[in-house]
Structures are given as C-alpha cells and as structure tokens.
Amino acid sequence: MTFKRRFHVRSALLLSAGLSALAVSAQAQQTPATETVVVTGSRIPTTNATSVSPLSTATAAQISETSAFSVEDVLVKLTGPDNTGGVAKSTNNGGGGFSQIGLRNLGPSRTLVLVDGQRLIPATQSGFNTSVPDLNSVPVSMVDRVEVLRDGASSIYGADAIGGVINVITKKDFEGLRFDGMAGTSQHGGADTYQLSGTLGVNFDKGNITFSLLNEQQGAVTGAARDWVQDPHIGQTGLEGGTSYRTQLPILQDATAANAVWVNGVPTTRKNSALASQVACLQFLPNVSGGVNKLNANCGAIQPSATLQGSVGRTQATFAGHYDIMPDVTFVASGFFTRRNSNQRIRPEPVIGASIASTYLPDGAPVYAGFQVPVYSDFGFVANPFLPASSIGDCGGNVLVGRLTPASNPSQCITANLTPNQFGTRDYKQTSDTYRIRIGLEGHVFTDYNWEVGYVQQRNDYNQHIANSGNFYHFAQASGNVPCIDVPGGCTATADPRFGYVIPKTPINFYNLSTITPDQLAYLKTTLSDSAFSYENYIYADVNGPVFDLPAGTVQAALGFERRFEYGQTFSDNLGQEGYSASQSANTGGGYGTYSVYGELRIPVLADVPMFQSVTFTPSARYDHYSTFGDATTYKLGADWQVIPDLRFRGSYNTGFRAPSVAELYGGRGISFIGISGDPCDSRAKGFNGNANAGLGSLAPGSACAASLATIGVTGAALANYQSPENNLSNDQRPFVVGGNPALSPEKSHSWTVGAVLTPTFVPGFSLNMDYYEINITNSILVGGIPQNLPSTDQFITDCFVAQIASNCAAISRNSGGIFNIMSLNANTGTETTTGVDMEATYDTNAAGVELPFGIPGSVMIDANAQHLITHTQDTLGSLNHFAGEYLGTLGFIQPKWKATLFTDYHIDDLTFHYDLQYIGGTNDGGGGTGYGFTLPDYVYHNISASYDLPEWGPTKGSRITFGINNLLDKDPPFTIEDSVGKNNTISGPYDEVGRFFYTRFTVKL
DSSP states (O other), X not given: OOHHHHHHHHHHHHHHHHHHHHHHHTTSOOOOOOXXXXXXXXXXXXSOOOOSSOEEXXXXXXXXXXXXXXXHHHHTTSSSEEOTTSOOTTOOSSOTTOOOOEETTSOXXXXXXXXXXXXXXXXXXXXXXXXXXXXXXXXXXXXXXXXXXXXXXXXXXXXXXXXXXXXXXXXXXXXEEEEEEEEEEETTSOOOEEEEEEEEEEEETTEEEEXXXXXXXXXXXXXXXXXXXXXXXXXXXXXXXXXXXXXXXXXXXXXXXXXXXXXXXXXXXXXXXXXXXXSXXXXXXXTSTTSEEEEETTOTTSSSXXXXXXXXXXXXXXXXXXXXXXXXXXXXXXXXXXXXXXXXXXXXXXXXXXXXXXXXXXXXXXEEOOSEEEOSGGGTOOOOTTSOGGGEEEOTHHHHTTTTSOOSXXXXXXXXXXXXXXXXXXXEEEEEEXXXXXXXXXXXXXXXXXXXXXXXXXXXXXXEEEEEEXXXXXXXXXXXXXXXXXXXXXXXXXXXXXXXXXXXXXXXXXXXXXXOXXXXXXXXXXXXXXXXXXXXXXXXXXXXXXXXXXXXXXXXXXXXXXXXEEEEEEEOOHHHHHTOSXXXXXXXXXXXXXXXXXXXXXXXXXXXXXXXXXXXXXXXXXXXXXXXXXXXXXXXXXXXXXXXXXXXXXXXEEEEEEOOOHHHHHOOOEEEEEEOOOXXXXXXXXXXXXXXXXXXXXXXXXXXXXXXXXXXXXXXHHHHTOOOGGGGSSSOEEEEEEOOOTTOOOEEEEEEEEEEEEOOTTSTTEEEEEEEEEEEEESOEETTHHHHHSXXXXXXXXXXXXXXXXXXXXXXXXXXXXXXXXXXXXXXXXXXXXXXXXXXXXXXXXXXXXXXXXXXXXXXEEEEEEEEEEEEEEEXXXXXXXXXXXXXXXXXXXXXXXXXXXXXXXXXXXXXXXXXXXXXXXXXXXXXXXXXXXXXXXXXXXXXXXXXXXXOOTTOSEEEEEEEXXXXXXXXXXXXXXXXXXXXXXOSSSSOSSOSEEEEEEEEEO
C-alpha cells in the first residue's frame, strides 16, 4: 500500500469510526495488550505518560498518609491550586458549606473541574453571584488520583479551563472487600473527625462491578475555644479589638457618630467602662477612640457559640462497572449520590440602622428605611445626655406609608443599631444532594482506533435554613415604621396621630431589652429558608487513532463531539423577596445549551537525531456554539523537545474562554444600599448641605439633568429652579440594583507556558522541572456591575450628569425624592494578567532501583514543589490593581509571592514514615498598612505520620494502620486587623485554624 493510499484510508476510518464502530467491531481483531493512558489535557492515549503541559498529581496511596478529609485538603498541597475567590472549609461567614478551589489565583469560575474526564456539575445557592462545582460533593475516599493541569485547555475541554483543569479520577476495577476508616481530634477541642467506608468489587468473565458506601463527619471549631481569637490586644494602640470585637453592641445604640446607648432602659455612653461587667460579651478597649466598649463576635457566653469553621458531613453511595458486550465493545456505567450536611454559626443578627434598609425587588419601591426606634415614652425612650439633637429625625414610615394616612406631624425616631444576645447565634444549616450518572459504550475498531460514546446526567439540590435571623418586617411593625398587623399584644384600633396609622398597643421596648417577653422575642426572630437546584446533561462521542506515518513516527489524532444543556434555578425566602431580610434576593431561573466539535493531533516531527531525540507537536482546536452568546473558537499549539535523555523542553500557546455561568446570566436581582454624596441636578450652591455632588450638573435644556428631570415632569421654568429633596439629607444612601445580566458575553484569554525537565541519568530516580506561565484575560465578567466597582460610586453618577456620558445615564432612574435607583448588573469590562514560575524536584530510590548510601536499609521518596507568583494585575475601569504578594481582608484573599511544599517518605519493610512541610510566604496588606497586624509573616507548617502494613491474618489480605499529627508545632494563624469576612483576628483560607491535630487511619482488605 502506498503512503498516499494509506493516508486516505486511515483518515476515512478515523472520521467514520465513531459512527460505524458497533457495526464493524464484531469483525475487528482483538486490541493489543499494550497499556496506554490518557493524561489530563489530552484525549489521545499514549504509552508515555509524559505531558506537554505541566501536571501535578496526588495518588490514593499518598493521600492515605495524610489526614485529608476532602478533595480541598488534597489540592491545597499541590502546585497550582489556591483559595483566591473561592470558598474554603474555613470560610465560615457566607461559605454555605461549599468547597471551591481555583488555579493561578484566577478564581474557581476560571478552573474546570472534571470527574473521570467529564465535567462536574456547577452548584449554586440563592444569593450567590456565580455557580461553580462544589468539591465537597466528591468524597476523598472515592479518589484514585487527582491530576491538576496547570495550563489552559479550552481547546480540549471547552469553556472555563482558563487557569487550568482539576481532574478527579475515581477508583475502578476493584476486587474483594475493603474497609477504610479514620478518626481524629484537635488538641484544643473541635474538628472531631471520623470516616468509615466500605468497597465491594467483583470481577466476572466479561467485566467488573464495584460498589462503595461512605459516611464521614468533621466537627466544627468554635472561636470561643481559641485564645488567639479571643485576644483583644489590650494596650496595643491601633490594634485593640482586632477583628473579633465589633462596633455594633448587644444593647440599643445610636447609629450615628454619637456614643449614646441604653442598658436596661438606663441612658449612658458606650465609653462607660463599667458596661463590660454589666452586659455579656462586651469588652472595654481603653485605647480605641479614647476608650469604648465593643462586642466580642466569638463570645463564649452565647451557647452554642460562633464557629471559626463549620461542620460538614457526607453520606455517599457510588458504583462503577463495565461489561464486554462483544470482543471490542464494552458497556460502561458509573455514578454516585452524595448528601452533604453542613452547619456554621456566626454572631447574633446585627440590626444595623440604615444598612438594612430595603426596597421591593419587583418594582424598586422602598419598603423599609432601616432600624429606627421612636423617641416616645410608650416606646421606652428615656432622654440620653449623650444623644445630640441632630440624631433625632423623621421616622422612615412618614415617607413609606404616606400614601395611606399621612401624619400631620412627622413622627420622630433615632436610627439605631442592635446585635441582641437574646437572639443567639445565627445558625446556618445546609443540605446539598448531588447525583451523577454516566453510561456509555467504548471499544476498538480496526485494531488501532479507540472510540467512545456516552451520556452524563447530573443534578445538585441545595437547601439552606438560617435560624435566629431577624424578621425585619416584624422589626418594622414593632418600631412603628409600618402599620401594625400582628405584633404581640395587638394593634391600636385607630390610627395613632403621631404616625398616621395603627401601631402596637404594647410597643416592644428596645431601650430596655430586659423587658422583652418570650413572645416578643420569638416575634422578632425567624428562620430564613432558600433553595436552589442545578441540572446538567450532555452526550459525547470521540474517536482516536493513527492517521499516517512520518519518518519520526505515526501521527495520532482525536476527534470528538459534545452536546450539553445546563439549567439552574433559585428560590429565595419570602421575606428576602419582599425586602425584609438581610439576604435580599429575587427568585431566578435560566439555562443554555451548547454543542461542540473538537480535534487534536500528536505529530512526531523528529526522532533519534543528535540533540533531537524527539520533537513532537500537539495542536488542538475546538468550536463551541452557545445558545446565549453565539460562537467561540479556541486553539492550542503545544511542543515537546527531548534534547537528550537527560533534558526535555516543553511549551504551549493557547486561547481560551469562560462562558458566563447560569447565576451570572440569570441571577436574581437584589438591592444594595450604598452611600452617595447627593444629587448633581440641583439649582442650589455646589456642595449644598455637605453633599459634594450637589449643584455639579448642568440644568440647561438638552443636558443629562434636563432629560432625567423630564421623566418626573420637571421641565421649562421649573427646571432652572429644581431643588432635589435628596440633597436635604446628609450621608444618604441610594439603592443599587444588582444581579444577573443575560447580555453578558464570555471572557477571553490567551496564555503560554514554557518549561524544562531535567532527568540526569547520572542520578537515577531524580528529576527537576521548571515552568514559566503567563495568562492574559480580556472582557472580564464584573460581578456587581460597573457602578459598584469604580473607585467611587459617585463617579458613575457625576459621569452621567456632569460628563454627560449617556450609557451611565441609561442606568439611573429618578422619582420625586431624587435619584431613585442605579442599575449595577453584572457586566463585561477590564483585563487581568498573571505570570509566575512553578518548580518541582523529585527523588525516588525505589523507582530507580538504587540503594541508600552507607548501607542504610529501605528507600526514600522526596517531592519538593515551589511556586513563585511574579505578577498578578487587574485593570478594572482604568484602575490598575496589583495583587502579587498581597492580601485583602475585605475580599478574604491572600496571594503570597512564594509558596512551597515538601513531601518525604521513608520506607523500610512494612513501615512508612511520612513528613511534609507547607510554606506560605509573607504578604503585605493590600490596604497599605504596615507592621504587626498588617504585614503577614512567612509561615511554615510541619506534619508527620507513620504507617504499618500488617501481616495477613485470618481472612484479611492486607491491612494498614496510620498514626499522624498535623501542625506538629501547634502554630496559631497570623494576626491581622484587616479581616472583615471571618471576624476572627486572622484571614481565612490558607492558614490552619484547628491547631495540633491527632489522627489515625486504617485499611482492612478481605
């Protein structure tokens, strides 16, 4: 057969094999027994597991030597993964029980998560801005190995693989019965952990089937049990109170700059040092603002107390099987069901003045002006000498219910704060059910060609209940800010002349919390409930095999097709939809479909030439069509150059994209009240009433102000004399409408990596590799929209009314009270770039078949990894931010320039001694602070374990027991004053909050 003819025959076979495989496979010959593997980042099997792209791997055997409870625990010790922009197990405030990991500090939404090479379903919850896979749905006991591709892979797998790919490969082809267990606890209490799983596998003539059951639980860690959380840093000026001690007190306090408070009806000041002995959870801080009291957010006097990291439990059933239908056709099936139960507790609900003001989401009408308490004796008011007259003003109900029975004389209130100990901690409980089913056929045709077709269906159902939440509608009724309907004790029969509507017969006395009855307390509290589900299904088909021969070897190719549908829906609590809870969000739902075709080549260019032992090119390309935004085409060019047996170079250039998630497209809209400095469209003097924006806009005909005011009927002569009611207020807040945007387009990326692998033949078992990467992202999706992400929200408003930027004006609406609301939906804008270097050195005497020096028995395996983040910049709306080597407490992220891990195993006979080290480089405060409390130092953690392989006894065929200690030196996390998420004196994420942890593992195989 000629070369040309062979080329055409093989090409035709490759293109048709996926469709004709079943028909021809019965006539095909048996596949040779040569073992091949598919490495993450490619769909072409190879007998050489070497990857053109950098790859990190953790095997089940390596995991068994540690206390890893979750896939997150495994990933954070590998090169590439991080917590930036994600949810870690230590994310107690707002974590929702999720575990989300990203790569290259680009966030989880830019990291593709696979299970056995196929996408894991994105999970979401009501109020979340994006939807990404939850790693807590994949128990670590089902893991055979985890592969982390530290390179873009959109041309292979499609959307989201910008930072890289996490591929969890599960256990298969098991034979026998095996039990695995683990138990552990912290020296300081909490984090009590147990795992128990059983696996049964049966081989038969034409296949295998494996079942596994699992139950595991990891207990919570409370802040009250950790001294470093409780430390108020008394005497350390500028650091007193840390972040564990909060300004909002458990007694009624004036929400303005005044210090007026009321304790059991007695007026005093929060500067009164005696309060700390009178009110539980208060701490007097002598060096803060001349001496003030603050609330301990992790107070042990409230039981159960707030948690640093919540509890999580999983129950799972899995199966995997294959059956040879014909000699070259195999039916495959796998699936799992996971129920994850999680729980977190945080301080009692803070009812914080105007910050909890809200509007009705469907039409934006204001419904609640925030927590305000009338200054009348029947409401418990007692004059306070520390309360200035300026703190007393009109109650919000005067405006909100003016359409009912307007008050002849506006009622008077103070805007107040209250974090009532009586509520108890807010108790977040989640149940997340995930199921996944995969069925398919795979086989061989014409000896050399592999094919597969399959279907995957998966779904996640999420339910959350938040006990001891504040019922803001009941607060509004109890404080006379809306008409009374169902306050305990009943409502007045006629409208109260001070308010213009009916009020409680027996108003709740917020000035004297000791008088609140159990019925009143129950009335003010509620349990908020929300739920969500995500659904995804897809079909796939691919074929791979040889195309033609070149002098250096055979060109291999893979072709594939995928059709995927994804849908998500959230259901918010009724109070949240109506604007009367701290978690305000509307119901939402939406989805999209996509179909894709892709191809990949492995082209051997040179072989066995001096200085070119082998040169291989690996181009790939993919076309995706989305029902939402249209088409996306990506490609990748990879190359591998084996110079000599000791030295190899590798590199790639690729393009990628991230499709907007269902949550980003269709997320429910909510209201976020943000302070602005007045209405520019005002005829009065610039800066009127302290509002910096006042008077800046032009009222000339044709101006942006003229167009805006015309929508409320202000035209002609009235235009030149317009006085905005908004500017009669000071420190005003306006509603920003946030949420999903169906018009979003995908993020785009281009990146490249280049690296070298050194495997010196004169040092058997040793290898060293180093890879440089650069990733550039454009058209970034900006969650929260443009107005909220500018250096100042006032800039968006003045750009409309002063700079006459029409696109800004289109997002601003107006009513008779001034600016009504500002649309700030998710938007595409900005760029992001990151560069860095990965390094890894390994030495394994057993794999190399060499002995230790000096006659030392046994073998040693050493694996050292280091990551150097060179740059990470983000350009958003002209503001260039630098993240490398910094942390930012307001967002809860940390990006050290250096991170490293060291793993060492010493094997001798049936004993294995394990030691690992984790290094986290120091970081600077992104807010500009320096010194202790701002600059975080270098951190090193040490972990050890010892394992013993027990001899066979009775029916057992292999057993192992492991004892280990994490955080051997019991190191506390670093202190920072900049945390505003965890409120626990540190920054959650990479640091250990548990302390020294003892554990044991066992395995018994029958």
